[in-house]
Amino acid sequence: MEMATPATTSAHLISLSPLGYHALGTASMLETTTSKVCLRAGSATVEVTALAPDLFRVGFFPHGRPASYGSEAVIPREWEPGFVTIREGEGEVTIATSVATAHLSLDPLRIGFTDQAGRAFATDDPELGMGWLTPEQAPSLDMVNPLAILGTPTRVYKRHQQGARYFGCGERTGELEKTGTHQLFWNIDPPRGHTALQNNLYVSIPFTMAMADGQAWGLFLDSPARVEFDLAHEDSQRSWFGAENGDLVYYVFCGPTPQAVLERYTELTGRTPLPPLWSLGNGQSRFSYETAEEVRALARAFRERDIPCDTLYLDIDCLDGYRVFTWDNTRFPDPEGLLSELREMGFHVVCIVDAGVKVDENYEVYTEGRERDLYCKTPQGDDYQNAVWPGVCVFPDFTNPQARAWWGDLHQGLLDAGITGIWSDMNEPALFIPLNSTMPSDVIHPGGGKARLHTQVHNAYGSLMVQAAREGLLRLRPQQRPFVISRSGYAGVQRHALIWTGDNSSTWEHLAMSLTQLLNLGLSGVGWAGTDVGGFYGDTSGELLTRWTEFGIFQPFCRNHSEKQTRHQEPWVFGEPYTSTIRDLLKLRQRLLPYLYTLFAECHRTGAPLLRPLFWHYPEDTDAYGASDQFLCGDALLVAPITRPGAEYRHVYLPTGTWFHYWTGERFEGPAHILAHAPLGQPAFYVRANTAIPLWPAMNYVGQAPADPLTLILYPAPGSGSATLYEDAGDGYAYTEGEDARRAILCEVEDKLIRVTLGAQEGTYASASQRFLLELREVSTAPAEINLGDQPIAWYYDHEQRRVSINLAATAHEQVIDIALS
Ligand code: GLC
Numbered sequence: 051m052e053m054a055t056p057a058t059t060s061a062h063l064i065s066l067s068p069l070g071y072h073a074l075g076t077a078s079m080l081e082t083t084t085s086k087v088c089l090r091a092g093s094a095t096v097e098v099t100a101l102a103p104d105l106f107r108v109g110f111f112p113h114g115r116p117a118s119y120g121s122e123a124v125i126p127r128e129w130e131p132g133f134v135t136i137r138e139g140e141g142e143v144t145i146a147t148s149v150a151t152a153h154l155s156l157d158p159l160r161i162g163f164t165d166q167a168g169r170a171f172a173t174d175d176p177e178l179g180m181g182w183l184t185p186e187q188a189p190s191l192d193m194v195n196p197l198a199i200l201g202t203p204t205r206v207y208k209r210h211q212q213g214a215r216y217f218g219c220g221e222r223t224g225e226l227e228k229t230g231t232h233q234l235f236w237n238i239d240p241p242r243g244h245t246a247l248q249n250n251l252y253v254s255i256p257f258t259m260a261m262a263d264g265q266a267w268g269l270f271l272d273s274p275a276r277v278e279f280d281l282a283h284e285d286s287q288r289s290w291f292g293a294e295n296g297d298l299v300y301y302v303f304c305g306p307t308p309q310a311v312l313e314r315y316t317e318l319t320g321r322t323p324l325p326p327l328w329s330l331g332n333g334q335s336r337f338s339y340e341t342a343e344e345v346r347a348l349a350r351a352f353r354e355r356d357i358p359c360d361t362l363y364l365d366i367d368c369l370d371g372y373r374v375f376t377w378d379n380t381r382f383p384d385p386e387g388l389l390s391e392l393r394e395m396g397f398h399v400v401c402i403v404d405a406g407v408k409v410d411e412n413y414e415v416y417t418e419g420r421e422r423d424l425y426c427k428t429p430q431g432d433d434y435q436n437a438v439w440p441g442v443c444v445f446p447d448f449t450n451p452q453a454r455a456w457w458g459d460l461h462q463g464l465l466d467a468g469i470t471g472i473w474s475d476m477n478e479p480a481l482f483i484p485l486n487s488t489m490p491s492d493v494i495h496p497g498g499g500k501a502r503l504h505t506q507v508h509n510a511y512g513s514l515m516v517q518a519a520r521e522g523l524l525r526l527r528p529q530q531r532p533f534v535i536s537r538s539g540y541a542g543v544q545r546h547a548l549i550w551t552g553d554n555s556s557t558w559e560h561l562a563m564s565l566t567q568l569l570n571l572g573l574s575g576v577g578w579a580g581t582d583v584g585g586f587y588g589d590t591s592g593e594l595l596t597r598w599t600e601f602g603i604f605q606p607f608c609r610n611h612s613e614k615q616t617r618h619q620e621p622w623v624f625g626e627p628y629t630s631t632i633r634d635l636l637k638l639r640q641r642l643l644p645y646l647y648t649l650f651a652e653c654h655r656t657g658a659p660l661l662r663p664l665f666w667h668y669p670e671d672t673d674a675y676g677a678s679d680q681f682l683c684g685d686a687l688l689v690a691p692i693t694r695p696g697a698e699y700r701h702v703y704l705p706t707g708t709w710f711h712y713w714t715g716e717r718f719e720g721p722a723h724i725l726a727h728a729p730l731g732q733p734a735f736y737v738r739a740n741t742a743i744p745l746w747p748a749m750n751y752v753g754q755a756p757a758d759p760l761t762l763i764l765y766p767a768p769g770s771g772s773a774t775l776y777e778d779a780g781d782g783y784a785y786t787e788g789e790d791a792r793r794a795i796l797c798e799v800e801d802k803l804i805r806v807t808l809g810a811q812e813g814t815y816a817s818a819s820q821r822f823l824l825e826l827r828e829v830s831t832a833p834a835e836i837n838l839g840d841q842p843i844a845w846y847y848d849h850e851q852r853r854v855s856i857n858l859a860a861t862a863h864e865q866v867i868d869i870a871l872s
Contacts, residue, residue, distance in 0.1 A: 070184035071205065073177070074110075077159035079143070085134045087143050088117075091159045096180070098154060098161060101129035103147040104304040105314050108161060108206075111297050112182045115201055119299060121272050122510035123319045123542035150304040162209075163267075163302055171211065171260070171267045172302045175288050178207035180298065200275075200506065201296020208269075208289050210282040214262040215675060216289075217663070218573040219279065220255030220541075221551060223248070223563040226570065226663055226678035228258065228281050235277035237509050237538050238488060239480030242587050243555050246563055252478055252552045254509040255541045255574040256291075259311055264670040268303035268311040270318070274510035274540050295506050308573070308666045309658060315575055316657025320545030322578045324654045326531040327780030328398050328752040329471065330646055331360025332636045333609035334620065335582075338367030341381040342388045348620070349395050355629070357621050358636040358750045361398045363473060363611065368401065372440035373408045375415055375460050377467070389468030396751035400471035400533065401464050405479045405515055406443030409435060415460060419446060424453040426504070427494040434493045436481040445479055445489070448514035449507055450498035457515070458522020465526055471533030472519045474547065477512035478538045512538025516547035529782050535607070541575065548578035548607050556585030556616070561598050562693035566678055568605065572659025573666075578650070580607030589617040592624030593695060593730065599632050600733035601691040603639035604683045606646070606660045631731035637748040644744040644760060644775065649684045651776035651792075660684065668705045673721060677703040686741040686773060690726060690734040700734065702726045708739035708767040715828045715852065717767070740764065740771025740797040742806075752780065760819035760860065762795060764806065765827050770798040778815050791815040791862075804829075804869040811862040819860050824867065826854040834872040838865060845869075 077091040086099040094112040101107055111117050135146045145152040153162045159180070162173030174180060182202040216228040220235070224246040235254035244251070256277040257270040271277055275295035282289050291300060301318060303311040316322075334352070339345045345362060352359040370376040377385050389399055407416050407425075419425055425433040425444040433444045446453045461472060481487045491505035507514075516536040523532035536547035543549065551567055554560045564581040571579045583602035584595040590612070599621075602608045612619045621632040649660045662682040664674035680690035680702060688709060690702040704720035711718070713732045717739075718724060726734035737743060745761045762775075778790040794809035806824060811817075832847040833854055846855045858865060 068183070071178065071181055072184070073179050073181040074159045076157045078156070079138065082136050085131045085145070087136060087145060087154060089154070089156070089159065096159060098145060098152050100131040100134045100145050100147050100152070102314060103132045103149045104310060105318070106145070106150070106152050106163065106302045107299065108302070109297070109299050110180050110204060110206070112204060113201060115296060118297065122274055122507070122513055122540055123272055125318070125320050163304065165265070165304060165306060169265065171262065172269060173209045175207035175209050178288070180204070180206040200294065200503070203292060203294045204296065204298035205290050205292035206298060206300065208291070210287050210289050211262050214260050216258045216260050216281045218255070218257050218259045218570055220257065220571060220574040220576070221251045221253035221549065221567060222570045223251070223567050226566040227675065230283050231281055232283045233279040233281065235509060237478040237512060239476070239478050239486050239552070241486050242553065245559070252512070252538045253543065253549055253571070253576070255576070257315060257541060257574050259308060259573050261665060261669060266305040266308045266311045266669065268305070268315055270301045270303070270315060270541065272299045272301065272541070274507050275505055276508070308669065309656065312573070312575065312657045312659070316544070319542035319575055321657055322544045322650070322653050324531065324785065325578065325650055326533055327643065327647060328360045329533045330643055330650070331752055332358050332639060333361040333363060334359050335363030335609055335611035336365065336618070337612070337614045338365035340367045342383065345388065346391065349392055349397055351620065351622065353395060353750065355622055355633070356750065357633045358640045359397065360751045361400055361471070361609070362392065363609070364399060364401045366402055366404065366439055371408065373410070373413055373415065374403050375463055385467040393468060396754055398470040399468065400473050400535070401469045402473045402475055403519065404439060404476040405445055406438035406440065406476060407446065408440035409442045409444055416444065419444070419456065422452070422456060424450060424456055426489065427496060429492050429494060434489065436489070437483050438476055438481060447495045447497065448511060448518055449495040449502060452498050454514065454518035454521065457518040458525060461519065461522045462526055465523070471535070472523065474516045474519050474534060474536045477515045477536060479511055510540040512536055513540040513543040513546060516543065520546045531781055544576045544578065548580070549576050550579065550607060550609065551581045553586045553613070554582050556588040556590035556594060556612070558594060558693055558695055560585055561594065561601065562679065565601065565681065565691065565693070568661050569663050569678070569681055572661050573663070575657060577653040577657070577659035578606045580605040580609060582611040583608060584610050584612060584619040586611055586613050587616065590619045592628035595619050595624065596628050596631050596730055597692050599635045603635050603642070604661065604687070604689050608639060627730065634731060640749050641745040641747070643752070644746055644777065645684065648744065648774055648776040664703070664705055671705055671721065673703055674705055686738045686743055688736040688738070692728050692733065698729050699725055699727055702734055704736060708769070709736040710739065710765040710828055711736055717828060737763070737765050738771065739767035740769060740799060742773040742795040742797065744775050757818040759821035759823040759857070760817070761823045761825055763825045763827055764797055766797060766799045766804045766829065768799050770796065772796045777817055785815070788813055789815045791817055802871040804871070806867045806869070808858070808865040810864040817860045822858040822860050824856040824858060826869065828852050829854050829871070831871050834870045836870070837868045843867070
């Protein structure tokens, strides 16, 4: 039997088997290598490879298609799976690594995995397994269905483990947990005012992290074509993962922790680069600040009002008729002069670059791209045209390495003018005819010799555009870290750009949705992300803007942005008490930069997102899964934003451990469900006991003043805790040569003794701070004595605030501070 059609094998399956689905039948061995098993099932080839001890790849190539793993997401590398044992038994082959085993039963071919304890996960459904759909049943986005090239849609059905819960799936609004949902991966520019019902947005990451019995595993289906996941939605006993482009290549991450899954996933698809430090400060944007004078006034307004801001954004009205890489000479007569004035004032300026290039014989970018033949084509061979902001446009074929190199070099003019970051937009690509559409499936991407249909590469278009931008900036300005922000992307986009979540709305619902949106992006490898603070569409209010800023100061990317013709929403627009409240919040953001930067270093090293759902650190705690309207920022801060108007109180779940309310110092023992009071300007957030939070003095922009002293706030409680501080020059690449500074900060509390150990510095970077101020909070009695090593040291105790302050030199060697309480 070549292919078993389940519908013909048992009456029971007739109702369950999807129409036109053909499951794989018997398989026979083709060959094995040290870590790979190749099988033949009918005319299909199936390969299962151990890439790492906790990572397997499955490739399914039906109808005689050749095995191929080419990918926009995956970084080519030599994998080291360690010691792999392949065993052929009666009707079964196993591939065992040091941590997991892949089980391939051959009649019919079904694949599953077990961990060392024998726990099964990602197990093929016994009846449906892996297979393909007859073309007529293939859901298609439009009328074009060029099957000769695309092959048939493919799927793998997995058994839904009892109690398993799915998360991730990239940029998603709606609930954090995705169990029981159907997920579509197809990048779009959604209509204005999208709700949680709008499943697919600007970014597609066909990756899910599953949690079962406190153990994590993950599945990534690598296809930039249309992909769907059905996560126990159609059938509560099964999930399926399907792609429309003929092959099915998926990766299984064995975990067992969320950290392990994401570390491996981001090893496969790339990690977030270390951002330039300035880009973590506050940003101000609007569609658009329309003249140089308006931008100058904006900059002055921030500085005069003493409101922090590092970055200003120039939207499309700075361009000449919306032509990318140009300036409107009337409204921006002297960009160099303007940008150098802003630089003097401590501002960085980021400029927008859309994907569409205006068709205009007198526009050099257009004619050059045409002469070099770098645009997407119609099936007839003409440059494909559609309308975007500038009117009729063509679209670079970013699948072509030459087009990427050309595009990257075009950024030279912007850098020469003094632009320090690039905002890549409309890169789904978004088209205006019809409104909110994208390219037809049959548009050709010539690819510099490797032509593909748009439908085959659609989800990767945005990623490839920002790859071009990032690589261009790296070539043109190798000493500085590129700053690229993108609206669209595919899995792996995190290595090229940060993601902002596009055109949200100034509504409380959108504020609430943005929490889970950023959490699921983080669980899908995109740790560097943010929403438009205040909301893009519609008019915001003072209260909404302030509450959004309360969340915004913890977002990895913090930028206020709004649409044309909406009410302005700069921090001072709504008057008091909002202006002062937003100022204080943004100052807190600036103070938190050393903490956030340390988290970025961790994200860069391990893939761990900055914002984490509670289960990330508490996978065994069932209450943690329900707490999706709050999050951990790193492991030391728990943040519970207010997302309703007029509300000052909200429920907060504190997991195991001792937590201190940041504003009042009130102490809580978790696990506990509590009612938090969060008046405007005091977002409910809690600091984990014994975990140092590094803070800078308040600054309005990075580099405004010396980072002295660097305050380490600590809330001691019986037990112990540790934290890390990472520092480097904040830009450039000297850190890759060891010019960074990493230290561990340990806090141990027993009876009446608090011991704080500032570990010796690793790395050669001379800290930006000369002094550390150790600030122990909520210490109820004055210390009897404090020693640094065996020497007494000066200290100060504030009875009213219950705070001990100790000044220390920021030396590179270890410092042990013993605080004996009276
Ligand atoms: C898109 C972007 C938005 C930008 C606008 C004009 O809608 O998402 O942020 O302001 O285009 O460029």
